[in-house]
Amino acid sequence: MKPAAQSVSAQNTRPNEATPSLALYLHIPFCRTRCTYCAFNTYTGQDKLIEPYMRALAQEIRMVGDTDRRPAHTIYFGGGTPSLVPADLIALTLAACTETFALADPTEITLEANPATVDLEALKALRRVGINRLSIGMQSANASELALFARGHTTDDVRETVRLARRAGFDNLSLDLIYGNPGQTFEMWQTSLDAALGLEPKHLSMYSLGIEDGTPMQRWVARGHVETPDPDLAADMYEWATDRLAQAGFEQYEISNWAKPGYECAHNLQYWRDLPYLGLGAGAHGYAGGLRYSTVLRPADYIERMTTQHEPLPFPHTAAWLDSEVIDAQGEMAEIMVTGLRLTRTGIDTQAFQSRTGRSLWDVYGAQIRQLIRDGLLEQYGNHIRLTPRGRLLGNLVFEAFV
Known part of the structure; x- marks a missing residue:
């Protein structure tokens, strides 16, 4: 079946x-x-x-x-x-x-x-x-x-x-x-x-x-x-x-x-992987079209807004939006690091980072990465940079280095 x-x-x-x-x-x-x-x-x-x-x-x-x-x-x-x-x-x-x-x-x-x-x-x-x-x-x-x-x-x-x-x-x-x-x-x-x-x-x-x-x-x-x-x-x-x-x-x-x-x-x-997703419904958050956004919180307000929207708006906008933020190139690179390092097996693929951003990971974040490796919080594994077991326990300290 x-x-x-x-x-x-x-x-x-x-x-x-x-x-x-x-x-x-x-x-x-x-x-x-x-x-x-x-x-x-x-x-x-x-x-x-x-x-x-x-x-x-x-x-x-x-x-x-x-x-x-x-x-x-x-x-x-x-x-x-x-x-x-x-x-x-x-x-x-x-x-x-x-x-x-x-x-x-x-x-x-x-x-x-x-x-x-x-x-x-x-x-x-x-x-x-x-x-x-x-x-x-x-x-x-x-x-x-x-x-x-x-x-x-x-x-x-x-x-x-x-x-x-x-x-x-x-x-x-x-x-x-x-x-x-x-x-x-x-x-x-x-x-x-x-x-x-x-x-x-x-x-x-x-x-x-x-x-x-x-x-x-x-x-x-x-x-x-x-x-x-x-x-x-x-x-x-x-x-x-x-x-x-x-x-x-x-x-x-x-x-x-x-x-x-x-x-x-x-x-x-x-x-x-810091890839695009739509957050739909009351109080949802989304990331698409280079924008991070959130929607109106109260269900009754959400219902009222959606009953008045009859035509599509430019993607990814809807009448439910509460606020939004444009993610620039520097912000995107920081988000790639903070989200990608949560992946314990793969972490950050240095080649994929350069392909996506047009920048070398080592040129952008080399100083931070080398220091975190010396601190025992990051490790290099082939073309990947990932958290060590100790780094998983202290993830917030690692992430702060890239924000």
Whole structure:
């Protein structure tokens, strides 16, 4: 049986290789509850807006394409909690993508799902309309941490969601985990990662908890209600996890991401390679046409704007834009370094850098690179410059050298 994604893209022509293929990020800002660490553009109690929002999103997709069927090879429904959206409305947006862009065959189409927000029939419906990759927000296998995060699901819910997803025909499953949490012991982290491995995902994303301004977690830490996370302990957790995942057959391809061979996330690789992507929906961010931009935040405002846009604007503009920034040549080179060095295996290809920018990497950043090599944070590997294992722990220090 053909992958469901092919039903979305079968009528499309193959992308023109001379035109950079886009990644499409579709932001779904609705949640049942808001996690205590979350600083994303998300909203609770607005379920009545889901249908008009998805219709507005389909309109933005059609309008942003201008008059050309530009090539695209990934679609990513992020949030928020995209698994709250009925499959028929997901299909509506995928149809708009098919009409507007020359989708690759097959296209990687990811949907983020929270455990216990989908049943078997909903998962089967998502598979039928073209979703071929699920990213499931597990976060922890410890009840106390899930309560601290206000996640609203249990570890049993995670297991059941994975089981049902496989019954529905999903093979490409990714799990998210968070470490370095207030009060988290090393043993608690080992329990979470081993539980995740027991579910046999193809991909794992693991993030050190960031204490973001304006979140309940930030207020609790500031007031002493919960412990301040220990960065040294988090570093130990990261190093142990790196070894544990290698033993389990996972390859680390980015600072926070591991995959079984062939299951790297093509959508996120677009970001790390500093290649163009469209961010669509309320509070989305995009990078295309030499511009970085963001869109209006509130779903109601977004819907209102999109209902008034009836003609395409010059690519990549839409009526949803809030602000934008032109990326000049120096800014582009800096972004290539900051994003590309996150790729742990390949890092920065010196020949590709020169081909893209017209400048020698060593002429532009030679002094910084040589110093970071002396500091043990970067290494040269053939034509590539990449982070050392120590550099992965101190990535922000490395990135600051190029900004």
